[in-house]
Amino acid sequence: MKNKKTGIIIQARMGSLRLSGKTLKNLNGKPSLWHVYNRCRMSKYANTVVVATTQDKSDNQTEKFCKQYKIPYFRGSVDNVLSRYYEIAKKYKIDIIARVTADCPLIDPATIDRVFKAHSDQKCDYISNVVPGERTFPRGLDVEVFSFPALEKTFNEATEQMEKEHVTPRMWQNKNSEYKIGKIVTAPKSLNRSYRLTVDYPEDFALMDMIYEKFNNYGIVPASKAIKFLDRHPEIASVNADCEQKHAVHAPINAVQKRQK
Numbered sequence: 001m002k003n004k005k006t007g008i009i010i011q012a013r014m015g016s017l018r019l020s021g022k023t024l025k026n027l028n029g030k031p032s033l034w035h036v037y038n039r040c041r042m043s044k045y046a047n048t049v050v051v052a053t054t055q056d057k058s059d060n061q062t063e064k065f066c067k068q069y070k071i072p073y074f075r076g077s078v079d080n081v082l083s084r085y086y087e088i089a090k091k092y093k094i095d096i097i098a099r100v101t102a103d104c105p106l107i108d109p110a111t112i113d114r115v116f117k118a119h120s121d122q123k124c125d126y127i128s129n130v131v132p133g134e135r136t137f138p139r140g141l142d143v144e145v146f147s148f149p150a151l152e153k154t155f156n157e158a159t160e161q162m163e164k165e166h167v168t169p170r171m172w173q174n175k176n177s178e179y180k181i182g183k184i185v186t187a188p189k190s191l192n193r194s195y196r197l198t199v200d201y202p203e204d205f206a207l208m209d210m211i212y213e214k215f216n217n218y219g220i221v222p223a224s225k226a227i228k229f230l231d232r233h234p235e236i237a238s239v240n241a242d243c244e245q246k247h248a249v250h251a252p253i254n255a256v257q258k259r260q261k
Contacts, residue, residue, distance in 0.1 A: 001120045007048040007094035008040045008112065009085055012102035013078070014058040018201050023102045024065055025205060028212040032199065033062070035105040035212075037071055039220060040106050042109035045116040048092055050074060051102075052084040080164045081143035086155040096120075097151060099144040099167060103199045105208055108141050108223040111191070115143040118185045125169040127182030134189040139241075140197030141223060143185075144168050150179055190224045196240045197226070203240035210236055 012023050012033055024031040033051070040049045051073040053062040061074065066073035074091065089097055098116060111129065119127045128144040128210050129137045142210035146168065154163070154170045163170045171179050186192075199205050214229055215221040229236040 001045060001116065004095035005047050005093055005096070006045050006096040006116060007050060007089070007092055008043060008046045008098040008100060009088055009094075010036055010049065010050050010100055010102050011081060011084075012036075012041060012053045012059075012062055013056070014061055015054075015056060015078075016200075019199065019205060021061075022199050022205065024061060025199075027105055027208060028216050029067060032105045032208075033065060033102050034069060035220075036100070036102050036107055037069070039105075039107050039109055040100060040112065042172060042220065043098075043112045043116070044109075045113050046098065048072065048094065050088050050092060052076065052081070052088055053080045054084075079161070081153055082121070082158055082164045085122045085167055086151055089151055094149050096202045097146055097148065099146070100142070101198075105199065106130050106139045106140055106141065106211070106221065106226055107143075108191070108225050111137065111141050111187075111223070112143050115145045115185050118182060119145040119147075122182040123180070124182035125179040126168065127185065128168075129185040129187070131172045131184065132181065133184040135184070136192045138191065138193045138195040138197045138223075138227070140199075141187075142198075146171060151236070153178070175220075177181065192228060193227055193230075195227065195230055195237055196243060197223070201240065201243045203243050207236065207239045210239070 014021055014023055016022050023033050049065055053059045053075050055075050057080050074088045098112055115129055130142050158164050158170050174181055192212040199208055211226045
């Protein structure tokens with residue numbers, strides 16, 4: 001990563017069929033997105049962190065939030081998230097991009113840096129702790145890292161709606177062997193769980209609310225501490241155990257779901 005600008009782009013929108021307004025729902029006195037942004041800022045490798053939101057009127061609230069907290073943001077296409085990432089990377093001249101989503105209020109800065117470092121060490125176009133292969137991190141600690149040339153190539157050549165909506169499928173599917181794909185980043189023992197630490201359903205938010213209430217005086221809650229807490233309290237961990245993850249983004253999702261059953 002020497003001599004390259006690295007950045008984290010947080011994909012955020014207010015519209016949600018399952019949990020409307022989840023991006024700005026209150027967690028321990030702050031909007032959920034505030035926690036995501038400040039956790040990303042703790043990355044040792046990222047030079048900048050930008051919120052990628054939409055031009056939909058519902059995201060006027062997201063823009064207001066970003067202005068209030070002086071957070072860099074960009075408003076782009078509702079459905080073409082790939083174009084949002086490309087325009088942000090161009091605007092901020094980001095060479096190495098990490099993709100995270102706003103529905104992950106326990107996103108782990110050390111994990112982000114682990115994936116950044118793996119990208120550098122393996123000298124690849126794309127790498128993540130999600131694909132290809134069986135994931136070992138809890139859902140909600142997902143990180144993808146890719147180079148600007150890989151993003152630009154994908155932006156210029158993507159034709160399917162799924163490729164545009166989910167940013168990276170064309171990279172990691174690599175159907176024509178166009179990209180160098182890194183080996184999946186695996187979790188350390190302290191994080192190797194199948195918990196749902198993402199927020200997609202009311203039950204997910206209820207779990208997150210309990211975690212933040214437990215650590216309300218801690219500041220930035222380490223993901224490892226949250227996991228230890230759930231290990232000690234399986235009755236709390238089970239609150240969202242029956243929630244099913246959306247299937248559109250990553251094929252190996254089923255591996256985690258099988259471990260949860």
